[in-house]
Amino acid sequence: MTETMEALVVLEPSVLEIQQIPVPEPGPNEVLARVRAVSICGTDAHLIHGDYPGFWPPSFPFTPGHEWAGEIVALGEGADRLGWKVGDRVAGTSHNACGVCQKCVEGRYNLCENYGKPGLHKQYGHSYQGVDATYAVHNVKCIFALPDSISFDEAAVIDPASIALHVARRGNIQPGDTVVVTGAGSVGLLAADSALVCGAARVVVVGRGYRLAKAAAMGFETVDTKDGDPVAAVRALTDGLGADVVLECAGVPETLGWAMAMLRRGGRCAMVGIPTQAVSLNVQPLVLDELELVGSRASAGEMRRVMPFVANGRVRAGELITHHFPLTEYQQALDTFNDRTSGAIKIIVHP
Structure with missing residues (x-):
């Protein structure tokens, strides 16, 4: 693993650049994952365009991306005690909620009452740096073990599923x-x-x-x-x-x-x-x-619940994938996503 990685950086609304930036290090109860597939979401397109000024993202420059899959390459302190190991295939979701407010305790972590408060809540790819990069750090609350029967590309669509x-x-x-x-x-x-x-x-x-x-x-x-x-x-x-x-x-x-x-x-x-x-x-x-x-905001526990239905084909995530691009061609991928004549439904980007 190198010390730097490719990452998509939105310098200002609608101004994109692929940069070499340091590989992040996982903290307590976090993992570092090699990102294998990222799906472009409609929220990504709006965020990059600057449609949610000062909210998503709080400021520019910013790295978007929150629908993803990959494998764990390093563990932060405590992640092993929670059952994770290097090499695990995972799919990720965005809400890293505080876990202690009333809504989190009730299981509605998508409505975390400490949303956006530094040190208490992160929403990857929205209020906190996302996964359009070679590597990404996620809290273990935001990753889910991926069955071997689900490909990385399909798994990148599990979050919207x-x-x-x-x-x-x-x-x-x-x-x-x-x-x-x-x-x-x-x-x-x-x-x-x-x-x-x-x-x-x-x-x-x-x-x-x-x-x-x-x-x-x-x-x-x-x-x-x-x-x-x-x-x-x-x-x-x-x-x-x-x-x-x-x-x-x-x-x-x-x-x-x-x-x-x-x-x-x-x-x-x-x-x-x-x-x-x-x-x-x-x-x-x-x-x-x-x-x-x-x-209806995001999801609250449905990542685990929807995976068996993706695996058995009742939720047809893979059928919606229409295009693939390398991360270096993200602008073309985004243009294709925004073009209602392109035939695009789900576009997968490969860092």
């Missing part, structure tokens, strides 16, 4: 429910699979373009937003009743309005997409139809 399972669970899907997913991106398609895992009898994906075509190829019912009013289309598919649950995975103000209007009386919308613009919402049906709207 866990987010998709979390939003499905936040939707409180009951056996036999009709579920609509708004947004046919990677999280939307993984959420559609997760809805089936949670017991949905029917899953309808709302979107457009090649991503919606992928949803159809995966066997889901589809509604194309280019063909007219998607709310009317969902109503027509459900005998006028609407969906029991909608999983809002697009993060666009218009799609949240659609999602709420697609619900059956007493229905529930779980929202994981994060709009970057103001949202206008008709709240009368929220009251009169006793609708529910809940947020």
Whole structure:
């Protein structure tokens, strides 16, 4: 192992550079991993563009990346006592929560009440340096043993798969429910699979373009937003009743309005997409139809729960991988990700 490594450094919004920087050293209860695969997330694209100024990241320069897999090459103090060893294959997630606040104690570490406080919380690739590099340090709370049957590339999609399972669970899907997913991106398609895992009898994906075509190829019912009013289309598919649950995975103000209007009386919308613009919402049906709207942030324990479903093919993470790039071509990878005509769904970067 050399003393320096390649790393993607965002110097300022939309200005990228590959630099040689020192290899980090793992601290107590941390590991150093050789990163083998990183998946580009929509949050990465927004962060690099500067859409969350002063929050994600707190400042520039910054190294993004948080959906990854690799193998352990060095152990920090105490990591061995917790069962980890050099050579272990792992998949990583971003939230390194404090572990002691009320939300962490209750298992909702994604809502850590010490979020962003130095020394208490890190979110790798968001508020703390990420994994778009040859090596990365992670706390043992944020790594999960990887079965041999899952490749590094597939494992780099386990973090978004866990987010998709979390939003499905936040939707409180009951056996036999009709579920609509708004947004046919990677999280939307993984959420559609997760809805089936949670017991949905029917899953309808709302979107457009090649991503919606992928949803159809995966066997889901589809509604194309280019063909007219998607709310009317969902109503027509459900005998006028609407969906029991909608999983809002697009993060666009218009799609949240659609999602709420697609619900059956007493229905529930779980929202994981994060709009970057103001949202206008008709709240009368929220009251009169006793609708529910809940947020869904990252995941909280679903990394372990989703892995068996990725391994047995019920959550089809590997099917969503469309492109591969070396880290040195990250700008091209990002441009491909942002190009809605490229055919990209999940892009894997190899440091």
